[in-house]
Amino acid sequence: MKMNLFIAIGLYLLNASTVLHAQTEKPLVNDKLVFEEKDGLVAVEAELFYKQTLTEIRQWYSISTGNLPTLVPNPAIAHLAGASNNAYIKILPDTRVTHSDTITDGINFSGTPGKMAIVHYKVKINKPGRYYVWVRCYSTGSEDNGLHVGFNNNWPEHGQRMQWCDNKNDWTWASKQRTENAHCGVPKEIYLDINTADVHDIQFSMREDGFEMDKFILTSNIDYIPEGEGPVMEISNGKLPAPFPKVEDAIKQ
Ligand SMILES: [Ca+2]
Numbered sequence: 423m424k425m426n427l428f429i430a431i432g433l434y435l436l437n438a439s440t441v442l443h444a445q446t447e448k449p450l451v452n453d454k455l456v457f458e459e460k461d462g463l464v465a466v467e468a469e470l471f472y473k474q475t476l477t478e479i480r481q482w483y484s485i486s487t488g489n490l491p492t493l494v495p496n497p498a499i500a501h502l503a504g505a506s507n508n509a510y511i512k513i514l515p516d517t518r519v520t521h522s523d524t525i526t527d528g529i530n531f532s533g534t535p536g537k538m539a540i541v542h543y544k545v546k547i548n549k550p551g552r553y554y555v556w557v558r559c560y561s562t563g564s565e566d567n568g569l570h571v572g573f574n575n576n577w578p579e580h581g582q583r584m585q586w587c588d589n590k591n592d593w594t595w596a597s598k599q600r601t602e603n604a605h606c607g608v609p610k611e612i613y614l615d616i617n618t619a620d621v622h623d624i625q626f627s628m629r630e631d632g633f634e635m636d637k638f639i640l641t642s643n644i645d646y647i648p649e650g651e652g653p654v655m656e657i658s659n660g661k662l663p664a665p666f667p668k669v670e671d672a673i674k675q
């Protein structure tokens with residue numbers, strides 16, 4: 423009888439933790455935080471999304487010092503060294519790690535944009551026009567290096583299939599579109615045509631699970647190339663959360 427009670431409690435806890443893991447990661451900020459384009463440039467930390475949607479199968483998890491995803495098993499290895507603002511986000515679970523792992527569209531891959539694991543950001547655009555999108559990503563292989571970008575629930579052709587090939591195992595800025603002929607992507611082909619001066623909802627959706635995103639920028643300059651941790655954020659409304667602890671500080675503690 424006592425044993426049955428222990429088993430019942432054990433099953434309850436197991437079930438409770440499963441439910442907990444299925445909950446959507448809570449955003450660190452709300453929709454009052456609005457980033458602002460100035461002189462044709464806006465930079466946004468990926469971890470400062472105000473909401474995420476279509477999270478049933480895959481979702482984005484925030485990673486910072488002392489804050490690792492609580493998935494079981496947990497495949498997340500922290501790549502915090504060199505991450506801008508000492509934090510980033512990652513799509514988990516990651517069940518397609520190598521090319522030999524089974525690919526299932528709608529589970530660990532999404533060939534169509536806007537279908538799975540979407541993060542949202544409010545961005546005020548003052549000068550309408552064409553904005554090239556650059557993302558700072560950490561890729562360790564060939565199955566964690568694809569992403570889609572869109573805005574206001576539109577997923578235009580030139581936001582599809584962002585691709586990273588160069589510079590594995592390091593934070594890397596890129597803005598390239600994968601095509602049938604160029605699997606590593608074509609530069610200057612990832613952009614959004616934003617035709618009104620307004621607050622827009624900038625969105626990124628999953629192409630490959632395991633994707634890691636540190637920061638993104640929109641630039642109206644076709645020749646602009648971000649370097650290092652990229653430009654600083656500009657805010658038109660709301661308040662930025664306190665900075666995350668530096669990795670070196672965390673190691674010292
Ligand atoms: Ca890939």
Ligand SMILES: [Ca+2]
Pocket residue numbers: 516517518519530565566630631632633
């Ligand atoms: Ca993957």
Ligand SMILES: [Ca+2]
Pocket residue numbers: 467468469505506507508509510635636637
């Ligand atoms: Ca970041």
